[in-house]
Structures are given as C-alpha cells and as structure tokens.
Amino acid sequence: MTRGILQALGGLGLFLLGMQLLTQGLRSTADDRLRWLIKRSTRNPLQGVATGCLSTAIVQSSSAITVLAVGFVNAGILSFPEALGIIFGANIGTTITGWFVALLGFNLQLDEFAMPLVLLGVIFKIFGRGKCEAAGTAITGFGLIFVGISTMQLGMAEFRGIVTPEIFPSDTIPGRLLLVLIGVVITVVTQSSSAGVAAALVALHANSISLNQAAAIVIGMNLGTTFTAMLATVGGNVQARRTGFAHVAFNSLTAIGAFFLLTPFLDTVAALWPGAEANSPELVLVGFHTFFNMIGVIAILPFTRTFANLIERMFPERGNLLVKRLDKNQLSTPVAALDAVSATIHDILQVVFHELSRWLRQPAAVTDEQLALDIEDALDQTQEYLQAIPVQAEDQITDHAFLACVHTLDHLRRVNRRLQDQARLRTCRAEPDLSNMADKLATACERIAEEEFPLSPEQAEAYHDINHQLKTDMRTFREQAVSTTAHGKLTPSEAIKHMDAARWLRRIGYHVWRVAYHMSAQTNEDTPDFKQK
Incomplete structure (x- = not known):
C-alpha cells in the first residue's frame, strides 16, 4: 500500500x-x-x-x-x-x-x-x-x-x-x-x-x-x-x-x-x-x-x-496616481514591466508638458507645489522600478525599449527641474522676441502631450525641426542682444539675463525633441504599443 x-x-x-x-x-x-x-x-x-x-x-x-x-x-x-x-x-x-x-x-x-x-x-x-x-x-x-x-x-x-x-x-x-x-x-x-x-x-x-x-x-x-x-x-x-x-x-x-x-x-x-x-x-x-x-x-x-x-x-486608486501602473508582480516578465514603465512615462509626460505649456503662456500662474512633488516622486519611483527589471543584453527588443525609457526619464527629469525657474519664465514674457520663442515652445509642448505613442519617425522629426528653429532663434536673439548692449540700449546685466533666458528656452526645446525621439519607432521599431484607454 x-x-x-x-x-x-x-x-x-x-x-x-x-x-x-x-x-x-x-x-x-x-x-x-x-x-x-x-x-x-x-x-x-x-x-x-x-x-x-x-x-x-x-x-x-x-x-x-x-x-x-x-x-x-x-x-x-x-x-x-x-x-x-x-x-x-x-x-x-x-x-x-x-x-x-x-x-x-x-x-x-x-x-x-x-x-x-x-x-x-x-x-x-x-x-x-x-x-x-x-x-x-x-x-x-x-x-x-x-x-x-x-x-x-x-x-x-x-x-x-x-x-x-x-x-x-x-x-x-x-x-x-x-x-x-x-x-x-x-x-x-x-x-x-x-x-x-x-x-x-x-x-x-x-x-x-x-x-x-x-x-x-x-x-x-x-x-x-x-x-x-x-x-x-x-x-x-x-x-x-x-x-x-x-x-x-x-x-x-x-x-x-x-x-x-x-x-x-x-x-x-x-x-x-x-x-x-x-x-x-x-x-x-x-x-x-x-x-x-x-x-x-x-x-x-x-x-x-x-x-x-x-x-x-x-478598490479605489490611492497615493500617487502617476505611478498607478507600476506593479512589482510584473517584474518577472520584462516585456510586461517595460509596457507599464512606458505607459507611466507617457502619463508623467502629459502632466509635465501640459504644466510647462501653461506656465510658458501664463508665467504669473500659481505653481502647484504638490503636483511638482508628485512628478518628482513619480520619476523616482519609475526609475527604481525600471532598474529592477531583469533585462538580458542579448534580448535586443527589450534592451532597446529599456534604454529608450532610461533616456526619456532623464530628459523628463531635466524638464521638470527647469519648471521650477519662475524668474526665467517672467524674463521670457517681458521680452517680445523671447515671448515668441516661448509661444513656439508652448505649442510644441501641447502637441507632444496629446500625441499617441510610439511616435512615427516623421512625428519625431517635426520636433527636431522645432528644436532647430529655437536654436536658430536663440543665436539671432543673442546677436541682437550683444548689438543692443553695444549701442547702450541695454545694460550688460540685462543682456546676460535675457541671453540666459533664451538658452533656458532652447534647452527645454532640446529636451522636448529628445523625449519625442526616444519615444518614437525609430529608436526601436518594437517599442511596446501602449495606446491609452
């Protein structure tokens, strides 16, 4: 028996x-x-x-x-x-x-x-x-x-x-x-x-x-x-x-x-x-x-x-809603975990660029300090989650998607930190030429916040063109500022302040383009399709 x-x-x-x-x-x-x-x-x-x-x-x-x-x-x-x-x-x-x-x-x-x-x-x-x-x-x-x-x-x-x-x-x-x-x-x-x-x-x-x-x-x-x-x-x-x-x-x-x-x-x-x-x-x-x-x-x-x-x-959603998609139980499945990270990045991206667009158009708008903290916390949590994903180097699809997420998080973090600089925002609005540059950037931010990802190579190229235009505008503005200062119409300290604000706008434009690039199909044709529901 x-x-x-x-x-x-x-x-x-x-x-x-x-x-x-x-x-x-x-x-x-x-x-x-x-x-x-x-x-x-x-x-x-x-x-x-x-x-x-x-x-x-x-x-x-x-x-x-x-x-x-x-x-x-x-x-x-x-x-x-x-x-x-x-x-x-x-x-x-x-x-x-x-x-x-x-x-x-x-x-x-x-x-x-x-x-x-x-x-x-x-x-x-x-x-x-x-x-x-x-x-x-x-x-x-x-x-x-x-x-x-x-x-x-x-x-x-x-x-x-x-x-x-x-x-x-x-x-x-x-x-x-x-x-x-x-x-x-x-x-x-x-x-x-x-x-x-x-x-x-x-x-x-x-x-x-x-x-x-x-x-x-x-x-x-x-x-x-x-x-x-x-x-x-x-x-x-x-x-x-x-x-x-x-x-x-x-x-x-x-x-x-x-x-x-x-x-x-x-x-x-x-x-x-x-x-x-x-x-x-x-x-x-x-x-x-x-x-x-x-x-x-x-x-x-x-x-x-x-x-x-x-x-x-x-089971209502609580806590920081920007990271609601991150699930530790998904870490054992790298593709699913990367899907969740990509969708979370898109959620953060929408909030960051909507806020940036609002501040560029209305520098006197009241800053939502809690939202700024939530964004920074979401970026930290997403980065920690991303680091915990066991991606194998020989798996090119997940490896490319992983690197795209790393780069995008880095650029979003830089944009979020630049959002805290209200002084430069006010300088941009006080100067007509800088105000025009700010309007162009605000329009680009609104567009990318509404895009569905992954972007096509053509869409990503459009943001590259915007970045290039901002770069050209900044150089032109700098030359004009130097000339105006030489003629005594602008003090050196004011010129430096204006040129610094122009560089600030141009750097944000660069980060917008890099976010678009890394979240596009040209970075990785098999980037997870996380069209939002």
Missing part, C-alpha cells in the same frame, strides 16, 4: 513537472504572438472571453494569461472590463487539459509514445537554440504529463478494493460540501487545478471515487484556483488586487452555480446519453467541468462592465 501511495504521488509530481515544462516551452515559443493576439483581438469583453480561452488553450496556464492581462491593463493597452473578459475566458480554456487527459490518457498505451516523446524533447532542448530549445521543453513536458498519468494509474491500481467510493463523504448536500472542500485543499496544496482534475480523473477511472464525488471535488478545485490568484496579488498594485478579487468573486459564484447544477446536469446526460456514467465517466466529468465554467461566463458576461465598476469602487 505504501508503494502505491508513493507511486501515485510520484505520478502527480511528474504531471506537475510536465505541466510546468509544457507551459514554459509554449510561452517561450508563442509569447510574442500571444501578446499580439491579446492586444489586437480584444476590443470588448466578449472578444476578451474568446481570446482568453484560446490563449489559455495554447499555453496551458490560466495564471500566465491572467498575469498578461494585468500587465496590459497596467500598460493602458486594455481596459479593466476587457481584461475581465480574458480572465473569464481563461477559466474555460483551462478545462482543455482535462479533455486531453480524458480523451488520450485512458484510451492509449501511454508508455508506447510518452517515453520517446520525453527523449525527443530532451534532445531538442540540449542541442537546440532559441525557439527549437523552447519547443524541446514543451515536448518534454507533454511527454511527462502522460508518464505522470500512467504512473498515477499504476499507483491507484494498488488500491483496488481498498480505496472505494464508500470511504469518501456520501452523495448528500453535506457530503458534497465536504468533497468541495477536499477539492479546494488539493488545489491549494498542488497550486494547479489541472493536476487536481487529472488526479480526480485517474481516481474515477480506477473506480476509487464515483462520478458524483469526482464532480464535487472538481468544483472545489475550480474554486481553489482563486487562492493562487490571491497570492499573486500580494505586493501588487491596485489593478492586480482588482483582478485577484474579480477572479475570486467569479469563481466563487461559478462554484455555487455548479454545486446546484450538478444533479440536473447528470440527469440530463443520463437521459441523452444512456450508459455514459458507467462507460465514459471521464468524459462526463470533463464535460461538466467545461459546462459549468461556460455557464458562469454566459451568466456574467452581460454584466461585465457593472461588475468591473463595482470592483473599481471597492
């Missing part, structure tokens, strides 16, 4: 390892395409459901898709209701693993192809590079999944006649509630509902539990995944907390519905497919798993925006 327990647990471990390797390999192989699919195919919650379902089926990990969705919300690519659609769809997509196990795991001689698959995958992983190596990881994981199932079956065979449905809670309301609790505990321990469902299928196939008992356990496993979701929000920003709570609320409501739909579902299956419970209980179980998740999505989908608004009110 001890041998059977160890064998079954070892099989579960192999299954978990296989799932991890499969997910890791598929994500490495399809990550760029997956990000493109989610960004381009999600325009409303319904599309989000389809995208979430398909994406989860591809990478075999609802957690990975949830993390991506949170990252896109942080980057401003998706709205929160759209991200909810993806999370709902991921709940359906994660049931694909159960269909895999039910259709292939018990109807084929697993040992005949699983071991060769593992060998093939290891060869690809050892000798391959890039996508080939990632494919080897996925193949190895796929093979280990079925090795794990086969090992669990051998372990469960040791318990025939010992572990029977009679030793589990009976098929009553209290009994089912206990079984649901067992399912929750299994998922919390294994941190994988897919592994739990696979174990339930193996136990059902071995007649160790009945179909009703297995279904109640699967309901608990579906609910248990929310524990992982809540853990993932620890230390996260408000978007992560909203997503985690939405996951908990949705899965809890779905579990309640599934609990009361279990008997009607089994009665309907018995009427439409006589003998299914006896001949194909595994298919009935995974069918129920998919069914109640689909019912949950169908029921909540029309109310997604209302649901999202409720959660947003429960």
Whole structure:
C-alpha cells in the first residue's frame, strides 16, 4: 500500500513537472504572438472571453494569461472590463487539459509514445537554440504529463478494493460540501487545478471515487484556483488586487452555480446519453467541468462592465496616481514591466508638458507645489522600478525599449527641474522676441502631450525641426542682444539675463525633441504599443 501511495504521488509530481515544462516551452515559443493576439483581438469583453480561452488553450496556464492581462491593463493597452473578459475566458480554456487527459490518457498505451516523446524533447532542448530549445521543453513536458498519468494509474491500481467510493463523504448536500472542500485543499496544496482534475480523473477511472464525488471535488478545485490568484496579488498594485478579487468573486459564484447544477446536469446526460456514467465517466466529468465554467461566463458576461465598476469602487486608486501602473508582480516578465514603465512615462509626460505649456503662456500662474512633488516622486519611483527589471543584453527588443525609457526619464527629469525657474519664465514674457520663442515652445509642448505613442519617425522629426528653429532663434536673439548692449540700449546685466533666458528656452526645446525621439519607432521599431484607454 505504501508503494502505491508513493507511486501515485510520484505520478502527480511528474504531471506537475510536465505541466510546468509544457507551459514554459509554449510561452517561450508563442509569447510574442500571444501578446499580439491579446492586444489586437480584444476590443470588448466578449472578444476578451474568446481570446482568453484560446490563449489559455495554447499555453496551458490560466495564471500566465491572467498575469498578461494585468500587465496590459497596467500598460493602458486594455481596459479593466476587457481584461475581465480574458480572465473569464481563461477559466474555460483551462478545462482543455482535462479533455486531453480524458480523451488520450485512458484510451492509449501511454508508455508506447510518452517515453520517446520525453527523449525527443530532451534532445531538442540540449542541442537546440532559441525557439527549437523552447519547443524541446514543451515536448518534454507533454511527454511527462502522460508518464505522470500512467504512473498515477499504476499507483491507484494498488488500491483496488481498498480505496472505494464508500470511504469518501456520501452523495448528500453535506457530503458534497465536504468533497468541495477536499477539492479546494488539493488545489491549494498542488497550486494547479489541472493536476487536481487529472488526479480526480485517474481516481474515477480506477473506480476509487464515483462520478458524483469526482464532480464535487472538481468544483472545489475550480474554486481553489482563486487562492493562487490571491497570492499573486500580494505586493501588487491596485489593478492586480482588482483582478485577484474579480477572479475570486467569479469563481466563487461559478462554484455555487455548479454545486446546484450538478444533479440536473447528470440527469440530463443520463437521459441523452444512456450508459455514459458507467462507460465514459471521464468524459462526463470533463464535460461538466467545461459546462459549468461556460455557464458562469454566459451568466456574467452581460454584466461585465457593472461588475468591473463595482470592483473599481471597492478598490479605489490611492497615493500617487502617476505611478498607478507600476506593479512589482510584473517584474518577472520584462516585456510586461517595460509596457507599464512606458505607459507611466507617457502619463508623467502629459502632466509635465501640459504644466510647462501653461506656465510658458501664463508665467504669473500659481505653481502647484504638490503636483511638482508628485512628478518628482513619480520619476523616482519609475526609475527604481525600471532598474529592477531583469533585462538580458542579448534580448535586443527589450534592451532597446529599456534604454529608450532610461533616456526619456532623464530628459523628463531635466524638464521638470527647469519648471521650477519662475524668474526665467517672467524674463521670457517681458521680452517680445523671447515671448515668441516661448509661444513656439508652448505649442510644441501641447502637441507632444496629446500625441499617441510610439511616435512615427516623421512625428519625431517635426520636433527636431522645432528644436532647430529655437536654436536658430536663440543665436539671432543673442546677436541682437550683444548689438543692443553695444549701442547702450541695454545694460550688460540685462543682456546676460535675457541671453540666459533664451538658452533656458532652447534647452527645454532640446529636451522636448529628445523625449519625442526616444519615444518614437525609430529608436526601436518594437517599442511596446501602449495606446491609452
């Protein structure tokens, strides 16, 4: 009996390892395409459901898709209701693993192809590079999944006649509630509902539990995944907390519905497919798993925006709103973290240049000291977050995006510090020629604050032209100031003061151009697309 327990647990471990390797390999192989699919195919919650379902089926990990969705919300690519659609769809997509196990795991001689698959995958992983190596990881994981199932079956065979449905809670309301609790505990321990469902299928196939008992356990496993979701929000920003709570609320409501739909579902299956419970209980179980998740999505989908608004009110944004997108949980995914940094930079940029434009046109305007402090704090926090992103030098796309963010932050910080110089602002407005230069710069600031990023090379070039014009105007003004001073119409101290103000304007124009350049496609054609929602 001890041998059977160890064998079954070892099989579960192999299954978990296989799932991890499969997910890791598929994500490495399809990550760029997956990000493109989610960004381009999600325009409303319904599309989000389809995208979430398909994406989860591809990478075999609802957690990975949830993390991506949170990252896109942080980057401003998706709205929160759209991200909810993806999370709902991921709940359906994660049931694909159960269909895999039910259709292939018990109807084929697993040992005949699983071991060769593992060998093939290891060869690809050892000798391959890039996508080939990632494919080897996925193949190895796929093979280990079925090795794990086969090992669990051998372990469960040791318990025939010992572990029977009679030793589990009976098929009553209290009994089912206990079984649901067992399912929750299994998922919390294994941190994988897919592994739990696979174990339930193996136990059902071995007649160790009945179909009703297995279904109640699967309901608990579906609910248990929310524990992982809540853990993932620890230390996260408000978007992560909203997503985690939405996951908990949705899965809890779905579990309640599934609990009361279990008997009607089994009665309907018995009427439409006589003998299914006896001949194909595994298919009935995974069918129920998919069914109640689909019912949950169908029921909540029309109310997604209302649901999202409720959660947003429960978790309001606090603190410095300029850094609301920065989420420490995203740091393990450099591309998602850089998306969040880029979107944060755009938020800061809008505030800085709107304020600069206002002050250039109205130097007597009251300075918002709290806003100035918030901007400086946001720049500091964004820089710290950027430094924590683990970018690999060989990854040229993320490396270029990283450097673009570093340069842009530096120029924004310089602009923000120049904003504090009210004396030069007043000098600019007191001199007509400088006032004209200030108007040109104010117009450029208004334009860049309203732009969508990344800018095209042509747009960035337009800001270069503005900078060049300011440089020319400054030289002309300096020559005129020297000439006026020579003729005694201006004192040397006044001339120096005016020329200093002209240089100040010209330097701001330079920083505006460099911000435009570094946030443009010519810096990196694959700069994250963080069009704001």
